[in-house]
Structures are given as structure tokens and as C-alpha cells.
Amino acid sequence: MTHSPERSAALSDRNARTVTDDAPVISMIGTRAMLFEAPGAFTMAHQRRIWALIDAAGQRSDVQELIPGVTNLMLVFSVPPEDPDQVSAWLRHAWETLPERHIEGRLFEIGVRYGGELGEDLHRVAEHAGMTPREVISIHHGNDYTVCAIGSAPGFGYLHGLDPRIATPRKSVPSLHMLAGTVTIGGMQAGISALTGPNGWNSIGFTEITLFDPLTESPALFAIGDRIRFRPERIEL
Numbered sequence: 001m002t003h004s005p006e007r008s009a010a011l012s013d014r015n016a017r018t019v020t021d022d023a024p025v026i027s028m029i030g031t032r033a034m035l036f037e038a039p040g041a042f043t044m045a046h047q048r049r050i051w052a053l054i055d056a057a058g059q060r061s062d063v064q065e066l067i068p069g070v071t072n073l074m075l076v077f078s079v080p081p082e083d084p085d086q087v088s089a090w091l092r093h094a095w096e097t098l099p100e101r102h103i104e105g106r107l108f109e110i111g112v113r114y115g116g117e118l119g120e121d122l123h124r125v126a127e128h129a130g131m132t133p134r135e136v137i138s139i140h141h142g143n144d145y146t147v148c149a150i151g152s153a154p155g156f157g158y159l160h161g162l163d164p165r166i167a168t169p170r171k172s173v174p175s176l177h178m179l180a181g182t183v184t185i186g187g188m189q190a191g192i193s194a195l196t197g198p199n200g201w202n203s204i205g206f207t208e209i210t211l212f213d214p215l216t217e218s219p220a221l222f223a224i225g226d227r228i229r230f231r232p233e234r235i236e237l
Helices: 008-016 044-057 084-097 123-129 134-142
Strands: 027-029 033-036 064-070 072-077 107-114 144-150 159-161 174-179 184-185 189-192 198-199 202-206 227-235
Touching: 027 084, 027 123, 044 064, 044 072, 044 084, 107 134, 107 198, 123 134, 123 202, 134 202, 134 227, 159 189
Parallel strands: 107 227
Antiparallel strands: 027 033, 033 072, 064 072, 107 202, 144 159, 144 227, 174 198, 184 189, 184 202
16 A cells, blocks of 8 residues: 555645535546545544544555545545445445544654744734734644645645634635745644745744655655644744
8 A cells, every 4th residue: 555645635635625514425536546535624533534444445455555635535446446336335334433543653843933034924824813923823832733644745744733713714825935844824724835836825934844855765754643743943023
């Protein structure tokens, strides 16, 4: 079983829409891929059940690749399934019966330079939240975060744990040159930019860590289940 960070980008971003039905949504993507989308909001309980689905689906002989996203999972089959409805029924049953899978990942403590030129959206986030920038910073680094999926760009981790008080919609006009290492908020998700380039998330700070190095044995720094703790190194308001 392999996980493809690049291909999981679109899947993770599907969390931008809210699924309100009680039942999961299952759909074919082409002839060899099936997308399972969990119902409800982005919660760790749902994400842990997605992780349980990864283990269960990985035991199927017809599955070639599994691509986890934020409360979703794509199954890529070695050949087109003869009976997609049977596979859908298996997925629904697994979703309803499997216990949550808890992953005890590593803890990363990450120093952040909040605000300033590289955190230029801090004031926008504060205005949206009805708070001062210092209050936003205090709330942001007051929580621990969990890496739920890797995608969007090589090494980028989708983080659960953002306090809803500072959740801020993504920008309608993206920044064209956001640096790798930018600490961001996008809706109900927190993140750190893995690559330099266009980005619609809100920049609130910057860190020097490298999230992706193709020359190392494990190119992505983070893995599913890792925990992130931010700490302020400097504040520029």
C-alpha cells in the first residue's frame, strides 16, 4: 500500500464543503478509483475511523493504492471493480463497525515568528475573529495539533486542532508568492506551507523548518498521527 501526497491534495481540499448527511458519500472516480467521504464535520473521531479504513482496505487483494485525505479515502483498484456496489457496501459496513484507529505519532515543537511581513494576514484573522492579534497568537499556540493527512503539496500536513474562534475563510485572492514555512490558517484547518508559491490560506507567521526534502530517506517531515505544538519565538505587530 502506498500513499501519494500529490494525489491527495484535491481529496483533502474537498473538506472545504460540509457534508451534512448521516451517511458517507461514495463515488467512482473514473473506472479504477472510488472515493469514500465521511459524513459530518472534520473531527478527530472521523479521521481516526478513516485511518481504520486504511488498514482494512489495505487487506483487500483488489486494492492497489490508498490515498487518505481529510475525512476521506480514495481506493485505487488494480483493475476496474466488477461490482462497485458490493465494494461500496463493504466500505459502509466497515465504516459503521470498525473501531477508531489511534496513532501515537511524534511530537514536534515548532518555533514561530508571528506577524510581520511573513505573517501579513494576522491582522485580517484578528479582525475576522473580533480579537486583537495577540489574542489570536495566544489561541493559536495554545492548542496541540494532529497531522490528519499529507497532501496539497509534497510534505504538507493538514492539521486538526485549530480553535474555532480563530477559524478564518481562505482568501478570495491568493498570495502569489507565499514562502515555504509560512504558518497558515485556512477555514477550520491550520497548516505550514511546504512549498513556495501561490496560496490562498491566511499567513500569520513563519517557521524555518523544512517540510519536504527529496534527498532524504523519508522526504516528508510529518506523518499521519504526528502532533504539532507551536511556540512563539518572536511577535511583530
